[in-house]
Amino acid sequence: MNQTDRANRRSSLFAWALALPMPIWQTLFFVAALLFLVVMSFWSVQNFRVTPDFTFDNWIKIYSAGYFRVTYVRTVLYALLAATLASLIAFPCAYGLAFKASPLMRRIVVASLIMPYFTSYLVRANSWKILLTDQGVINSVLGTVGLGPLPMTSNLFAVMIGYLTLILPIVILLQYFSLANVDRRLIEAAHNLRCGRVRTVFQVIIPSARTGLILAATFAFILSFGDFVSPSFLGNNKPPTLTVLMVDAVKSGSQWPRAAVVALTMVATLLLVAFLAMNFAYGEKRKRP
Amino acid sequence: MIHTYKGRGLVTRRSLLKAGVALAGTASGFSLARAQSDDKVVSLLSWPGHGAQDVVGDFEKANGVKVQAKEYTSGEEMMALLQSSPPGTFDVILSDAEYTSQLQQASLIDEMNPADYPLDEFWPEFQKFPAQFVDGKLYAIVVDYGFLGLVYNTKRLTREEVDSYAILSNEKVKGKVGMYDWYLPNMMCLSLGEGNRPPHDIDNAKYDTLKQKLFGLAPQMSGIGVWSSVFSQLTNEESWVMPGVGAWAALLLEKGGVPIKAVVPKEGGLQWTEMLSVSANSGKKDLAKKFIQYMTSAEGQVKEATKAAYWASIPNKAGWKLLNEKNPEAAEKLEHKLDARNVMDELKEGKIFVRDVPKQQPIETWNEAWTEFKNM
Amino acid sequence: MKADRIISLAFKAYIWLALLFVFAPILTSFVFSFDANKFAAIPWGGFSTKWYAEAFADPEIAKSLRNTVIVALSSSILATLIGFTAAYTDYRYDFFGKRVYLALAFIPPTIPVIILGVAMLVLLGRIGLSGQLHSVIIAHVVYSLPFAMALIRLRLSQMNKDLEAAAWNLGASQWRALKEIIIPFCLPAIFSALFLTKAVSFDEYAIAWFVSGFNETLPVRILILLQREVSPKVNAIGSLVFIVSMTLVMLAQIVFLMREPGSGKGKRI
Numbered sequence: 012m013n014q015t016d017r018a019n020r021r022s023s024l025f026a027w028a029l030a031l032p033m034p035i036w037q038t039l040f041f042v043a044a045l046l047f048l049v050v051m052s053f054w055s056v057q058n059f060r061v062t063p064d065f066t067f068d069n070w071i072k073i074y075s076a077g078y079f080r081v082t083y084v085r086t087v088l089y090a091l092l093a094a095t096l097a098s099l100i101a102f103p104c105a106y107g108l109a110f111k112a113s114p115l116m117r118r119i120v121v122a123s124l125i126m127p128y129f130t131s132y133l134v135r136a137n138s139w140k141i142l143l144t145d146q147g148v149i150n151s152v153l154g155t156v157g158l159g160p161l162p163m164t165s166n167l168f169a170v171m172i173g174y175l176t177l178i179l180p181i182v183i184l185l186q187y188f189s190l191a192n193v194d195r196r197l198i199e200a201a202h203n204l205r206c207g208r209v210r211t212v213f214q215v216i217i218p219s220a221r222t223g224l225i226l227a228a229t230f231a232f233i234l235s236f237g238d239f240v241s242p243s244f245l246g247n248n249k250p251p252t253l254t255v256l257m258v259d260a261v262k263s264g265s266q267w268p269r270a271a272v273v274a275l276t277m278v279a280t281l282l283l284v285a286f287l288a289m290n291f292a293y294g295e296k297r298k299r300p
Numbered sequence: 301m302i303h304t305y306k307g308r309g310l311v312t313r314r315s316l317l318k319a320g321v322a323l324a325g326t327a328s329g330f331s332l333a334r335a336q337s338d339d340k341v342v343s344l345l346s347w348p349g350h351g352a353q354d355v356v357g358d359f360e361k362a363n364g365v366k367v368q369a370k371e372y373t374s375g376e377e378m379m380a381l382l383q384s385s386p387p388g389t390f391d392v393i394l395s396d397a398e399y400t401s402q403l404q405q406a407s408l409i410d411e412m413n414p415a416d417y418p419l420d421e422f423w424p425e426f427q428k429f430p431a432q433f434v435d436g437k438l439y440a441i442v443v444d445y446g447f448l449g450l451v452y453n454t455k456r457l458t459r460e461e462v463d464s465y466a467i468l469s470n471e472k473v474k475g476k477v478g479m480y481d482w483y484l485p486n487m488m489c490l491s492l493g494e495g496n497r498p499p500h501d502i503d504n505a506k507y508d509t510l511k512q513k514l515f516g517l518a519p520q521m522s523g524i525g526v527w528s529s530v531f532s533q534l535t536n537e538e539s540w541v542m543p544g545v546g547a548w549a550a551l552l553l554e555k556g557g558v559p560i561k562a563v564v565p566k567e568g569g570l571q572w573t574e575m576l577s578v579s580a581n582s583g584k585k586d587l588a589k590k591f592i593q594y595m596t597s598a599e600g601q602v603k604e605a606t607k608a609a610y611w612a613s614i615p616n617k618a619g620w621k622l623l624n625e626k627n628p629e630a631a632e633k634l635e636h637k638l639d640a641r642n643v644m645d646e647l648k649e650g651k652i653f654v655r656d657v658p659k660q661q662p663i664e665t666w667n668e669a670w671t672e673f674k675n676m
Numbered sequence: 677m678k679a680d681r682i683i684s685l686a687f688k689a690y691i692w693l694a695l696l697f698v699f700a701p702i703l704t705s706f707v708f709s710f711d712a713n714k715f716a717a718i719p720w721g722g723f724s725t726k727w728y729a730e731a732f733a734d735p736e737i738a739k740s741l742r743n744t745v746i747v748a749l750s751s752s753i754l755a756t757l758i759g760f761t762a763a764y765t766d767y768r769y770d771f772f773g774k775r776v777y778l779a780l781a782f783i784p785p786t787i788p789v790i791i792l793g794v795a796m797l798v799l800l801g802r803i804g805l806s807g808q809l810h811s812v813i814i815a816h817v818v819y820s821l822p823f824a825m826a827l828i829r830l831r832l833s834q835m836n837k838d839l840e841a842a843a844w845n846l847g848a849s850q851w852r853a854l855k856e857i858i859i860p861f862c863l864p865a866i867f868s869a870l871f872l873t874k875a876v877s878f879d880e881y882a883i884a885w886f887v888s889g890f891n892e893t894l895p896v897r898i899l900i901l902l903q904r905e906v907s908p909k910v911n912a913i914g915s916l917v918f919i920v921s922m923t924l925v926m927l928a929q930i931v932f933l934m935r936e937p938g939s940g941k942g943k944r945i
Contacts, residue, residue, distance in 0.1 A: 021849070021850075022850060025850040025851060025854075026765075026768075026769060028761075029761040029764050029765050029768075030761070030762075030765040030769065030777075031761075032757070032758045032761045032762070033758050033759070033761060033762035033765075033777075033780070033781055033821065033825070034777060034780055036758055036817065036818070036821070037780045037781065037784075037818060037821075038780070040796075040799070040800075040814050040815070040817075040818050041780075041783075041784055041799075041818045042780070043799045043802075044792070044795035044796050044798070044799040045783065045787070045795070047795050047798055047799060048787070048791065048792075048795050051795075058402055058405065059375075059376070059379055059399065059402045060379065060383070060402060060405075060406060061380075061383070072664075076668070078668070078671050078672050078675050081675055082675065100694065101694075103687060103690050103691075104690060104691050104694045106687065107687030107688060107690060107691050108691060111683075111684045111687040111688065112687075112688065112691065116688070116691075118929055120691055120695065122925050122926065122929050123695055123698070123699070124695075124698065125868075125871050125872075125875070125925060126702075126918070126921065126922050126925055127698050127699070127702060128871075128872070128875030128876075128878065128879065129874075129875060129878055129917065129918060129921035129922070129925070130702055130705070130914050130915075130917055130918040130921075131878075131879055131894070131895055131898050131910075131913075131914055131917070132879050133879075133881065133895065133898050133899060133902060133910075134701075134705055134898060134910050134911065134913070134914035135701040135702060135705070135914075136701070137528055137532075137705070137902060137910065138700075138701035138702070138704040138705040138708070138911070138914075139700075139701050139704075140528075140529070140532045141532075141704050141705075141708055141716045141717075142700060142701070142704055144532065144533075144536040144538055145536060145537070145538055146536045146537060146538075146717060146718055147536065147718065148704065148718060151718045164523065164538065165522065165523040165538075175697070176698070176701060179694070179697070179698060180698055181872070183694065184868070185827075185830070188827075188830060188831070188864075188865075188868070189830065189834075192834040208683075222830070222833060223830055226826065226830060230826070233785060233786060234785075237785070237786065237787075237788045237789070239788070239789075239790060239882075243481075243525070243526055243529075244525070244526060244528065244529060247481075247523035247524055247525040247529050247533075248481045248524045248525060248526075248674060249521065249523065249524045249674045250674060250675050251671065251674050251675065253788075254788050254790065255481075255674075256671065257788060257790055257791060258790060259481075259483075259667060259670070259671055260667075261374070261376045261790075262374055262376060262482055262483075262667075263483060263663050263664055263666070263667030263670075264376075264657065264663035264664065264667075265376045265379055265380070266664065267376075267380065267791070267794060270790070270791050271791060274787055274788050274791040274792075277786065277787070277788055278783060278786045278787050281786035282779065282782075282783065282786060285782060285786070343890065347904065348900045348901075348903065348904040348905065349904060349905065352736075353735070368890045369890075370889065370890055370892075371900050373899070373900060373903040373904065377885070377886075380794055380797070380886075381797070381886065384794070384797045384798050384801045384806075385797075385801060385806065385807060385889070386801060386804070386806065386807065389807060389889065526902075526903065527902070527903050527904060527906055528902040528903070528906045531715055531906040532715070532716075535715040535716070535717050536717055552714075552905070552906070553715060555714065556713065556714030556715045557713065557714070557715075557721070558715055558717075608905070609904055609905045610904060610905065
């Protein structure tokens with residue numbers, strides 16, 4: 012009895028010790044910041060100065076603005092497109108890494124995929140401009156064979172290049188991690204059952220790795236949705252995304268409260284997306300024994 | 301700004317207000333982390349470049365102090381940082397003229413004694429520069445300024461072609477017009493092009509015309525961007541002409557070998573103005589005063605005019621003389637020659653308007669048009 | 677089989693192509709960091725090392741680099757540690773309010789940094805922790821912890837639950853099982869998490885601008901260089917940082933390779 016008691020106490024100490032650090036940290040250093048954003052969305056701005064108030068003006072203004080709705084839909088579609096593109100482009104890479112590459116190549120490639128994150132994304136986006144402008148590297152090369160110039164800046168193409176710069180390596184890595192852990196026996200079983208290569212991929216490998224694949228796409232969506240650098244540095248802010256809209260609000264007489272409204276809308280959207288994605292990722296797995 | 305809901309839901313409002321103030325309040329005296337109040341450090345809040353070695357090096361040596369700068373990239377960031385930083389964080393604040401009265405109203409800057417500063421060496425226009433004063437009292441001193449009009453590619457366009465903002469709608473520059481992403485300088489320049497003087501004080505009918513003018517430019521545009529995009533667009537000839545940009549950018553590009561020049565078209569131009577103030581809660585106001593004295597002195601002014609980050613015009617006439625002696629080439633490029641046509645002549649002709657926010661419409665009305673424009 | 681080899685080669689070629697895309701901007705910035713032109717354009721303006729000289733001569737850059745290294749190291753270790761405990765809790769326990777628990781971790785990256793910066797400044801200013809290097813560390817842990825947590829959680833979901841239970845049955849304490857079973861199993865994910873959170877911190881400029889006061893980090897410096905002066909120094913800085921971090925990653929890989937004999941994974945199918 013006594014012994015079980017002690018064991019229980021030790022056990023609950025163990026559970027608390029592991030469960031608590033995260034909520035403590037986030038409560039101390041984040042929750043108030045989040046609440047502040049909510050509170051601030053009801054404040055007003057007088058002469059460039061954010062002033063405590065309780066008004067729904069900001070919410071009404073933003074939600075009734077036609078440009079906000081258009082921009083919202085555009086941003087969602089952009090992020091969706093980026094996540095889809097990244098997932099599709101990444102999959103053959105991750106697959107090749109997991110099943111075709113030698114251990115050495117795998118190490119080199121995985122390390123290489125981590126490296127870009129150690130150069131500033133701002134610098135990388137900025138360099139794309141040198142490559143993509145009308146007189147840039149790519150168009151100059153095309154020019155020598157009598158092609159172009161192709162318009163590759165200030166448009167959707169440029170924005171997607173920027174997003175992919177940000178998300179492609181991480182999507183490949185996450186997909187690779189999940190593919191690498193697919194149970195090989197499953198695959199061998201599929202082969203023994205004379206299941207074709209392509210069918211094995213779609214009916215065995217993708218379903219088993221699905222949690223990771225969805226997680227990777229979700230990551231891609233979240234990162235693109237909230238990115239300011241690509242639509243701004245490469246898309247030249249035209250047409251704008253929500254982050255550009257936020258900066259606009261701030262730059263027009265310190266409308267931080269309206270920026271907060273946009274930000275909170277973005278948070279709600281991303282939470283919904285994450286929630287749906289996780290349900291989708293884990294949902295059917297749970298049903299299986 | 302519109303304020304409805306006043307007086308309604310008072311309880312909620314008041315408690316929210318309290319919560320808000322508690323959250324936003326800048327923890328007076330409660331602060332654990334003291335701002336570095338080392339006696340030997342001047343803390344400057346400014347646009348990039350003013351606290352760099354090439355500008356403040358001499359001051360540091362002469363006084364045995366260090367200048368540390370927090371550099372912002374928009375006036376709004378400056379206001380937000382000032383309002384939420386612990387008291388005593390900054391000693392000197394460099395702000396655009398638009399913000400001086402806001403800073404004064406928020407009691408963030410101190411009144412200054414005119415006798416402490418070399419105002420009598422300034423050009424007459426700058427001795428009395430309105431944004432320096434609130435109720436006749438001195439709160440800020442101009443340290444540098446410049447004009448905004450058009451910048452253009454000299455290989456693609458002639459000086460005559462860019463003598464009017466009309467060039468922006470010209471077929472010749474279709475798809476070659478760029479802009480910096482901020483409603484204010486662009487729409488004000490277009491307003492000048494429409495013959496509005498001053499450009500920010502226009503009635504609703506004129507504002508509507510201006511808005512249509514802006515929307516009409518959509519097919520002319522090549523891009524709207526942050527500064528690095530602006531520079532890249534001009535360098536790569538994606539844009540041949542841009543409104544609302546001035547000599548500071550053109551001179552940087554020109555020094556880099558890109559054929560770009562700035563002009564003030566015949567309809568006029570805007571003036572951006574950077575000013576120095578003493579932070580109200582600085583613990584080192586004497587040192588702050590010394591720093592501002594240095595920056596507005598002839599020597600400091602020459603450094604300011606030719607600082608690495610960007611060149612700019614200066615208000616101190618003694619500074620002009622020294623610049624002409626020390627660096628005649630820069631004086632020439634900046635149009636600071638004393639014996640030839642110079643920037644003061646342009647000021648005297650009444651073509652230049654100090655950049656200001658819209659007067660008869662709320663800022664947000666203008667900004668919404670800008671956002672709509674970007675969505676086109 | 678011949679077909680197998682061709683397919684295998686095609687995959688490898690595709691991987692190298694993807695890497696080319698990933699490295700294109702990095703190589704470009706490397707090449708143009710030696711361009712004599714101040715404003716990058718074709719044709720190249722001739723070879724010059726002046727931007728490196730300028731970058732080395734700039735005390736602000738050295739200072740911000742040092743700050744960034746401190747912030748990235750500290751915040752990545754903290755974020756990974758906290759992320760691990762949270763991921764394990766999510767893996768192991770079911771409890772009331774778990775959704776809130778998870779939301780608490782995952783909300784920060786959904787808030788655009790441009791405005792999260794202001795909010796963090798107000799909060800940290802209020803509790804007297806703003807304007808210092810540790811302010812940036814605190815904020816970056818908040819922001820990057822979920823990335824660590826997600827990676828480690830992903831790894832845990834691939835673990836056989838019976839393993840830990842077996843250890844308990846053999847008399848191991850929970851702590852011991854954690855140390856001997858869970859942590860070794862999660863090690864690759866823990867390393868990835870360390871790298872990823874470090875990278876997040878290395879690249880974050882918006883929150884850092886607001887809360888760092890005068891202790892600016894490298895991304896903040898780069899942002900400012902790109903916002904006004906638009907100096908090619910940024911290419912030089914980018915390339916230097918890249919070379920240094922590449923060397924470190926390579927060294928880490930070599931150490932890793934020597935310590936751990938090749939695992940059985942990665943058999944061809």
